[in-house]
Amino acid sequence: MSEATTQSETNMNTVKIPVLEREQLILNKRSYHWITERICGVVEGRQPFLWWILFIPSALVALVGVVGGLTYLVSTGVGVWGNTNRVMWGWPIVNFVFWIGIGHAGTLISAILFLTRQNWRTSINRAAEAMTIFAVMCAGIFPAFHVGRVWMAWFLAPIPNSNAVWQNFKSPLLWDVFAVSTYFTVSLIFWFLGMVPDLATIRDRCKPGIRKFLYGIFSLGWRGGNRQWSHYEMAYLLLAALSTPLVLSVHSVVSFDFATSVVPGWHTTIFPPYFVAGAIFGGFAMVLTIMIPARALYGLHDMITMKHIDNMAKIILLTGTIVGYAYLMELFIAFYSGAKYEIAAFTFRGMGPYGWAYTAMMSCNVLSPQIFWFKRMRENLWVVMAVAMCVNIGMWFERFVIIVTTLARMWLPGDWKTYSPSSVDILTFVGTIGMFLALFLLFLRFLPCINIAEVKWTLKESDAHDEDKKAHPDDGVELIAAYQYELHENPEGAAREAGTEMKPSAAVTK
Amino acid sequence: MSTKVRRVYGYLAEFENASQLYKAAEKVRDAGFKKWDCYSPYPIHGLDDAMGLKRSILPYFVFVGGVVGFLTAIALAYTTQVGLYPTVVQGKPANIFTTAAFFPVMFELTILFSGFTVFFGLLGLIGLPRWNHPIFASKQFLRVTDDKFFIAIEARDAKFSAESTKTLLDDIGGDNIELVEDDSE
Numbered sequence: 084m085s086e087a088t089t090q091s092e093t094n095m096n097t098v099k100i101p102v103l104e105r106e107q108l109i110l111n112k113r114s115y116h117w118i119t120e121r122i123c124g125v126v127e128g129r130q131p132f133l134w135w136i137l138f139i140p141s142a143l144v145a146l147v148g149v150v151g152g153l154t155y156l157v158s159t160g161v162g163v164w165g166n167t168n169r170v171m172w173g174w175p176i177v178n179f180v181f182w183i184g185i186g187h188a189g190t191l192i193s194a195i196l197f198l199t200r201q202n203w204r205t206s207i208n209r210a211a212e213a214m215t216i217f218a219v220m221c222a223g224i225f226p227a228f229h230v231g232r233v234w235m236a237w238f239l240a241p242i243p244n245s246n247a248v249w250q251n252f253k254s255p256l257l258w259d260v261f262a263v264s265t266y267f268t269v270s271l272i273f274w275f276l277g278m279v280p281d282l283a284t285i286r287d288r289c290k291p292g293i294r295k296f297l298y299g300i301f302s303l304g305w306r307g308g309n310r311q312w313s314h315y316e317m318a319y320l321l322l323a324a325l326s327t328p329l330v331l332s333v334h335s336v337v338s339f340d341f342a343t344s345v346v347p348g349w350h351t352t353i354f355p356p357y358f359v360a361g362a363i364f365g366g367f368a369m370v371l372t373i374m375i376p377a378r379a380l381y382g383l384h385d386m387i388t389m390k391h392i393d394n395m396a397k398i399i400l401l402t403g404t405i406v407g408y409a410y411l412m413e414l415f416i417a418f419y420s421g422a423k424y425e426i427a428a429f430t431f432r433g434m435g436p437y438g439w440a441y442t443a444m445m446s447c448n449v450l451s452p453q454i455f456w457f458k459r460m461r462e463n464l465w466v467v468m469a470v471a472m473c474v475n476i477g478m479w480f481e482r483f484v485i486i487v488t489t490l491a492r493m494w495l496p497g498d499w500k501t502y503s504p505s506s507v508d509i510l511t512f513v514g515t516i517g518m519f520l521a522l523f524l525l526f527l528r529f530l531p532c533i534n535i536a537e538v539k540w541t542l543k544e545s546d547a548h549d550e551d552k553k554a555h556p557d558d559g560v561e562l563i564a565a566y567q568y569e570l571h572e573n574p575e576g577a578a579r580e581a582g583t584e585m586k587p588s589a590a591v592t593k
Numbered sequence: 594m595s596t597k598v599r600r601v602y603g604y605l606a607e608f609e610n611a612s613q614l615y616k617a618a619e620k621v622r623d624a625g626f627k628k629w630d631c632y633s634p635y636p637i638h639g640l641d642d643a644m645g646l647k648r649s650i651l652p653y654f655v656f657v658g659g660v661v662g663f664l665t666a667i668a669l670a671y672t673t674q675v676g677l678y679p680t681v682v683q684g685k686p687a688n689i690f691t692t693a694a695f696f697p698v699m700f701e702l703t704i705l706f707s708g709f710t711v712f713f714g715l716l717g718l719i720g721l722p723r724w725n726h727p728i729f730a731s732k733q734f735l736r737v738t739d740d741k742f743f744i745a746i747e748a749r750d751a752k753f754s755a756e757s758t759k760t761l762l763d764d765i766g767g768d769n770i771e772l773v774e775d776d777s778e
Contacts, residue, residue, distance in 0.1 A: 115634060115740035241669060249673035253685050258697035265701040269708040276712065284634075284738040303722035306729075307737050308630035308745075309618075309640050311719040316636050317649035318715040322708065329704050336697055539740075540635040547639045550612035 108203055108541045110385045115539050118386070122533050123285055125381045130528060133380055141520035148514015152507055153228060161231045165505040169498050173487040174508045175229035180337055180482045182222035182515065183263065186270070187330055187359070188366020189215030193273060194326035197319070203394055205537035206386045209281075210377065210523075211370050212274040213530070217522040218369070219267045221515040226259075255339040262336040269329055273322045279305050280315075281531040334358040341485065348428035348489040351416065357409035361481060364402035364448070367395050368474035373523055375468055377532065386533055389462060396461040399474065403452035406481075410449065428489060436501060437488045444484050447477025600775040602727035603629075603747040604758050605734060606767025611637050614742040617765040618643040621744060624761060628750040632734070632743040654714040655707050662706025666699040727775035734773075745773070 109118070156163050165171040189211035196204040227236045239260045241250055250257045282302035289295035305311065335355035342354035371392065378387045417429040433441050451473040454460045461467065487502045526532065539545055546552070608614040611633065618631050622645045631640055641648075674680075674695075679687035685694055716722065728734055728745060737743055744767065746758050755772075762770050 119634075119739045241673060247678070249678040251680060251682060252670045252674045252698055253683055253691060253694040255697075258701075261698050261701040261705075265705040265708075268705060272708050272712045276715070280635075280738065287735040287738045300722075303716070304724065304726060305721065305738075306726060307632045307634060309633065309637070309644055310630050310646065311721075312633070312636040313641050313646055314649045314651055314715055314718045317651045318711050321652060321655050321711045325704050325707050325711070328700075332697070332700060332704075336701075339697070536635040545611055545635060545637070547611045547615035547637050547643070549610070 106390055107543075108206065108388070108390070109538060110388055113385055113542075115542070118538055119284060119288075119535060121381075121383070121386070122281075122531050122535050122538075123288055125527065125532055126285060126529060127288070131380055134524060134528070138521060138524045141517045141524065144517025145514055145521050146517075148510050148512075148516075149224065149518050150514075152511040152514050153224070156228060156507060156511070157233060161229065163505060163507040164229065164511075165503075165508060166229060166231075168500055169493065170487065170490045170500040170502050171505075172229070173483075173490050173502060174504050174512070175225035176340075177479070177482040177486050178512050178515065179222050179225040180486070181365070181479050182218045182225075182519075183337060184334060184358070184362035184365045184478065184482075185218040185369045186215035186222070186266070186366065187334060187362035188370050189213070189218075190266075190270060190273075190326050190330040191363050191366065192370070193277070194323040194330060197323040198327060202541050203391055205534050205541050206383075206388075206391055207370065207374060207395075207533075208537070209274075209277065209530075209534045210374055210526075210532050211366075212270065212277065213523065213526045213532075214366075214369060214373065215270050216267070216274055217519050217526075218366075219263065219270065220522070221519050223263065223267070224511070224515060255336065255343050258336045259340060262333045266329060266333045269322070269326055273326060276315075276318060276322065277534060277537075278530065279303055280307065281535045283307065284535050285531065331359055334362045341489075346489060346493065347422070347424040348432065349485070351413065353409055353412060353416075357406065357413075360402045360405040360409065361448075361478060364399060364406055364452075365474060365478035367399050367402070368471040368478070371395055371399075371467060371471040372475060373520075375464055375471075377527060381527070381532075383533065386538060392464070392467060393458075393461050396455045396467055396470075399470070400452050400455040403448055403474070407445075407449035410445065428492065431492050432484060432488045435488065435492075437484065437491070440480050440484050440488070444477055444480040447473040448481060451477070600727070601748045602730070602773040602775050603745055603750075603753065604762055605728070605731050605743055605745045605771045605773050606762040607733065607769045608742040608744065608767060610742060613766055614744065615640060615643050617744055617767065620765045621746065621761070624752070626746055626750050626752055628747040628753075630745055632737045632745065634738055634740055634742075649718070651711065651714050651718060655710045658710025658714070659703045659707040662702040662704070663699055665706065666695070666702035669702075670695040670698055728773055730775060731771055731773045733769055733771065 113121075164175065166175075189208075192204050192211040193208045193215075196208075227233055230236055230239075238244070239250070239257075250260075279302055282298050283305035286295055286298040286302045289298060335358065338354035338358035341349035342351060344350060374387060375392070378384060414429055414433075417425040420426075431437075451470050454466065454470060490498075491502055492499055543549060606617075608617055614631055614633065615637065618640060621629055622643065631637075631644060633640075674691065675687050675689075681687060685691050733741070734743065744762065746753060746762070752758075759770055759772075
């Protein structure tokens, strides 16, 4: 009997009180004012030395690579990119698809996570959207210049011209023009509109002068009245609803460039979902690559918490696995179709002279994220950074594998060639990396890098009924007290609720 | 000696937090005011009801914008591809049966026009951009984009009166009640 009593007591001790509150998105119970100070402080204060260490080389690389490289290209001819045969054409397209894919995570965070009410997005959406804008700018460089005579790039747009020639609307390349330009425009509107209240915050903190004038211009005279917020919230919801199908369509359309052609290795229906998953995968890796250093640089740990990083790591794991599934399914279908050209194309990919690129793609994209199954790995920032870098590299190689290995063995043996990029090719690509980083650093310097208004909105006290809830017996401390009362009066019921089974003997004794 | 005319904009009162603002808004609404607003650093959910505001009409504009975009795409595709410059490429004829190939452009232009309508429609509805607003004459109002909550009742409201409105704001828990005067002229 005494033994049984002890058991029941032990059980009472092991019955855990269930988690009463969600994990806080903003740590350490920060106030509204603290949030304003910390985010505006990034813009208002002097930049840390490291900012200059990163900015100067990035800007120089952008200057030499993009400005210099493209000036050289325009003044000499597109031949400096080696676009003399169809295989060499691959480089600009690889880079185009790579950059445009990066942007997708930004829109996913700002639109899809908004519609699904994932409040953790508020701490990272601004920077991710900025990343989208800059990535699409980098992407746009490649198709615009690889047309050969860039001053004729306006031929891409359906504008009447003296030749009375119109674009081919049946071509996926024209769909691309529409998809990418719409994507850029709508993303820019979304980003800017989301920033208006925060620009007003900076405006109201500035001393009169040129800074106040400029922030004033861009904040449009925002007052924060509920008659404005009411329409503003609706506009934000509508933009999220528009961007959600848009982001899924953009990479689908990009994949149509390949999927609608009658080329072994490209002509597959899996391409649109596979490209979209890959884009989100690569984009989240880039968000982590730039946000983890930015978080450390400006001390944003209370707003971009380990929970955010954990969630992003999980998304990388999920999308990486989807991408892995797509890779394997491609191989399976090539085998299962029995089509000899399809089989030949995939054998060449995996075991031909580009086998190393295929291996790099597989190991970086499919294997490296699997480490995120372990919580401890998701909590280690060095591991997260390393995987994010692997994914960045892997996603570039994915596009390289898809585009170059296929072009290298097209139908006509006369087209066959082993690919090597020219020095100007490499220069321009490295230049766009510099441009991306420089633009992002300028963004951190001049614009609020976290959505101030939305972060405030996620705080507990921002709820209009917060005081009523506090007064209610079921809230916070009172709830724990009520539960403990239940625990002592009715341990069985409490245990069931907590999900802990009690031993039958203990229940009987009671 | 110059005479400076200063117009009264209205009363501004500060409230402690979102809950207080919400309760006060209900009372101002029930007092029958029309030209007034609640100001907060972030959107407060449920405040529309407390203020008696209707749901935003922006979606209707956007629907029209989207339809216009869709029709523009149809017109663009058919005039250029079937009318002005028909080509038979990719095994696709230049007639009504080509429609499937035009879907992506139709979709993108629908989204693009809707996006523009959201932006310009919103600016129209909230009356921005504008250079200045009388309420910015208040010094304490600068904190509204930081951590303060306000209610402003405008002088042009039919029920406004210099004394009773002030008393009302005081009764419903407003602090730092201020008569805001337009200092722009």
